[in-house]
Amino acid sequence: MLSEAVKRDIEALRGRYPVAQSALIPALLRVQEEQGWVSPEAMAEVGRLLGLPVEVVAEVASFYTLIFTEPPGRHVVQLCTNVSCMLSGAEAVRERVERALGIRAGQTTPDGRVTLLAVECLAACDQAPCMIVDQQRHGPLSPEEAARLVEELD
Amino acid sequence: MSTVTLTINGRTVTVPKGTTVYHAARQLGVEIPIFCYHDRMPPLGACRMCFVQVEKMPRLQTSCTLEAQEGMVVWTESPTVVEARRAILEFLLINHPLDCPICDKGGECPLQDNTFKYGPGASRFVEPKRRFPKAVRLSPVLTLDRERCIMCWRCTRFGEVVAGDHALKGHDRGYRTHIDVPPVTQERPSKFIGNTIAICPVGALTSGVYRFRARPWDNRPVASVCNHCGVGCATWVDARGGEVVRVRAREKAEVNDIWLCDLGFFGYDYTQHPDRLTTPYVRERGVLREASWEEALDRVAHALGEAAPRVAALGGERLTVEEAYLLGRLFRSLGSNHVDARADARFTPSAREWAWGSGTFQALESAAVLVLVGCDLTEEYPVLWLRAKRALDRGLVGVAISPKRLEVEPYLKCSVLHDYGAEADVLYAAACLVGERAGGLPEPLREVDVDESCRRAGVDRAAVEELVRCLEAGPAVFAVGRLSWDGPHPERTLAALQTLQAVHGGQVWVLRGKGNAVGALLAGLVPDALPGLVALDDPQARARLHEVWGFAPPEEPGLSTPAMLEACAAGALRVLYVAGADPARDFPDGALWHRARAGLQLLVVTELFWTDTARQADVVLPALSIFEREGTVVNLEGRPQRVAPSRMGPPGARADGEILQVLAARLGRPMEYASVGAVWAELRRAAPQLDLDRPTELPRPRPQVEYRRPAAAGRQEEGLWVIPAAPLFRQGEMSARSRGLPELAGTPAVVLHAQDAAALGVDDGAEVELRAGDAVARVRAEVADRARPGHVLVPVGFSQLPRARWANPELRVRIRVLEGVSR
Amino acid sequence: MAEPVLLRYVREPDQGEIEAYERRGGYAALRRALRELSPDQVTDLVDRSQLRGRGGAGFPTGRKWKFVPKDAPVKYLVVNADEGEPGTFKDRTLLEGDPHLLVEGIALAAYANGVRTAYVYIRREFYEARRKLETAIAQAYQRGYLGQRILGTDFSLDVYVHPGAGAYIAGEETALLESLEGRRAMPRLKPPYFPAVMGLYSKPTVLNNVETLCCVPWIVREGPEWWLQQGPPQLYSVSGHVDRPQVVEAPLGTTARELIERAGGVRGGRQVKAFYPGGTSSRPLPARHLDVPLRHEELAQLGSMLGSAAVIVMDETTDMVKVIARVCEFYRDESCGKCTPCREGTVWVTQILDRILHGRGRPEDLDLLASLARNMTGTCFCPLGESVPPSLRAGLEDFREEFEAYIRAAREPVSMPVRLHLGAPAPGG
């Protein structure tokens, strides 16, 4: 069930566009801000609010990597592994962070604390190797600094 | 139309402007391989198979997307093209399992064919292939093999462009893209999934029913017609070793184009079901026992002879027109005009005014507006929806006047949702507004108070104004459907429609009747008309019939279904002959049927299965299905089409026509014909307007302005109004015995609006008890805004919700949540 | 060295505040345009400045604007702030450092093109940039630079920020419009969907990159001649093995050698082996081209391109096989999946490269890769798939011995299981 606040926001988003479907992606992100992910039920509900078949909501949601259709951990760590970061040591950072969390990129810690994602260029190559923790960007990072950052997450 | 001339492989061709190079090449007989392109959908350009080389263009071009231009010089077999094509095929094949020997598509697979013609000889791919779970069951009738999928997007685009139901979608992206259904269960299954199987260019989508049953080269295809609903789609019936193994669409531009609905695709297994009746039964001391044909036919002939002319016949939708004609002829020879093909209808106005049936389907292409009046098009006539959808996409304006929200609402310009039975008020209000705009209300309409009408119908005036704005687009097709025809006040609805038609212009369609119902009416299975829907007292027609039949039919009109049943109940009619109809289950007044049965001396039924009516009959005669005999069937347009046998009937069953002929002989009124064709020829003499493959113009009253006041508001009863609505997938005798279809039908659920659900404490999915008079049912409840407040949608046609009990349009129902079962 | 133009104020911490922006001459161009110039005159200025799109395709902006039908009643402006090309970070720098510059550029472009509604499509990961931009937009509304009857004229404009959700392909203009319309970001067929005539909601649409629009206020304020005298100014994102990776503003046509110097030189004083001149979609060049002016024409001659002007520097220690494999993997994961050569070709190529890297390469793999590069060239639906061959070709032609070394050292030339499965756990990785 979506909260009233989310429903209101989706209604407002809808008003920004001449066609309701344009509000779909912002709406799904809004749901995710509150619930951490977009569940099948939420997809159906967003579809109802925007007058879209759930099939359409699902196909769109599945296309975008930052719409989570499975629940992630409480914190999401996006570690850039693209070329500029790789040249600056992203592989070592990744290994160290994986060790610190005890998981591989693409996984969530068993306690549901952190999901680690290896991602493409974050357009922050001036801070390579860099990483986004939830909504905060960090970099350049040594493996140790990166490990400390993820260890500090509650 | 302006044209362009271009050169393809050195030959010139002139085509209309806007033609793609692909089609221009085809016109020259030059073949270009394709995968993603399908000519019923706009080009996509995704598979990159159809490359051609165009002089002065630096890159290869996809011919399916490229518009032919004046002076273009195109090469389809240049070395670069051949090379690129081979490259594309190689890419497509790297992850394609080479399991052709066990693939259903083998032998009719475009990928196989194109690889053979254009592909690389050997693969350079040594990496492990992509693995997906094999044979995923996406629905009871649809199996998906993702490894075979080449992501051509045909099936997904079919759901978007053609059907509009979005049944299949591409999920994820890039190399992970795969076809899937949404993670939450859909409200209702697609009705058109068979078409995706048909257009899939590989063996990725296969029929859950046909899977592994045959190889295409072993099948014997027979051209026939689907007889499940009134659309009359052309089919290929593939038979193998005396068994029907699958049904496919046969291209017929005017009717079904190249499509079928899933009832047509998968509704064939019943014909070879072990439940088929194979021997006659007669009732003796209260119980039905097996009997010989001799005995059974003797009994029937004797009873008919004794009782004539107090005999009657019901049914016809499952018969061919020839058989319907013979049935009418036999009863008329017995001095009875009590024949009616509308066996499941309470409302049976003169078929000389209001014959069931439409105009030509193609009229949708030239009409400006389609007004669905109480017509749930996708549930009733699915393939007609595909045509409507295409017309809507091209600018036809769609409007619904309906007591429930329709599945197709997103494609309509406006939907006026009204209280059950009040469509006439909406139509009258609209007629007034139209009249006012045209500058002057015809006299009878001065009496109408628009606001009051809207209030009575429970609609906003603004909604009706919107409807009237939609009408401004031009002449309309008004399609009255079952929700109106079988609703509380159909006479008034028709009067109101006539009025709106008179002030606005357009034609009225009556979308009612399954199978060959329209054909049966035209063949004379109506109490007040002769074959061809000619007036009973037409001297010329009577003379002609006399000449052919050797007697003239009685002049007095017979009784139509409800009156006929009353007469049976009163003992005024003694023998009732039911041919391929199940009034015990389907006539929407079970009590009347009961009285009728009780009043009869003999009830005869010709049937495929033990229907409710068959169980109550005195004589049961096993008949043949539509797959087992030849003849003609007529669709809603009045278009006769030939059906042909694709299998033998079960030993012991006989065609209705044959049964009728034997009976006629025993009754001393022989009907002898050398062939089915001879019957058709004779029918055509009586009804010359019937012409193979030509729509027949069906009679309609002249539009006129007339105001019929609403019935005085009766006692305000308690409870919710029942809207009986028969879904496409239900527990029909035939669908219940066709693999896949019962699961598509699922368990029925009544639908309530959230407002009522809250008041009654009903949760979505709760088990509830419905009670209306002495009708009681336990079903699941669904809370959805398909239902309007104050109404409950009851899916009739399930064993727990038979039409006989639940299709009475005056029903109000009380709903109670069953303790402990609700979740 | 001349004073920077586009970057002049990005390091001023208060530049995101409207007062500071105004104080430094901000919104003067908009005032001037609304008071003194007709929309066509604004377009003319941009045309005369020879401004070319900074998103990657390098199309002349003035010409693009002139394609937009004048009399269409509804038109849109869409700002491409999806910045996804690996190695590119100049748009983010502008958004975070000088958001009002973009807002003013939007207002000018909208005025020039008769647009009343603009959407900024901003990639999801730009959290800070988005906050800054939204603040700037709100302030501009308050001051009457946006909204109804701007600065008392008849010109009105609404600007909305629209988030992306993780898809590089959404940076491609037609895919972006699909995404903005709430669909899967899959490129549209051109024709008929040329954005300028049939763009957002099938209406004429001006679509420009952030940096492109940030140039416009300067061009309007100081004039095209001045603009050209400045270089014209071009942002190069310089990253990789340089000491201080950063956005460098330099005249168009600056060489990689100079840019590397401005970024503090090669890290550790090592030698350059190769560099990407325009993001990973461009063909990487060996060090011998360090003195080529980084400009559209010269780079095209080398079979490369200026693209988004992202210069990724690789020093002598770089494993080119690994870099190229990583680049191909990127395109594999970011392919939309619509067309065959991109969807299947990227997989195949990465499988082969992966195998080579893991010591299972075969001598014939190099010819196979070359052939696949050929088969992916000129056959894809959009430029994404065609971004793989340039790297492959460079690898096989300029760094072939590195591939051969792997293959010579190969232990077992057989295939290995590849990480390809449905619903891989990590998005994006």
Ligand SMILES: Cc1cc2nc3c(=O)[nH]c(=O)nc-3n(C[C@H](O)[C@H](O)[C@H](O)COP(=O)(O)O)c2cc1C
């Ligand atoms: C695969 C692909 C990705 C692209 N990504 C971006 C991007 O992230 N940002 C951008 O401004 N342009 C990107 N472009 C270029 C755009 O398609 C388009 O040319 C540009 O936004 C137009 O703006 P401009 O003329 O101001 O450069 C991309 C193009 C392709 C083919």
Ligand code: SF4
């Ligand atoms: S090249 Fe093809 S699959 Fe790749 S991103 Fe473009 S359209 Fe999509």
Ligand code: FES
């Ligand atoms: S058939 Fe032309 S691209 Fe697929």
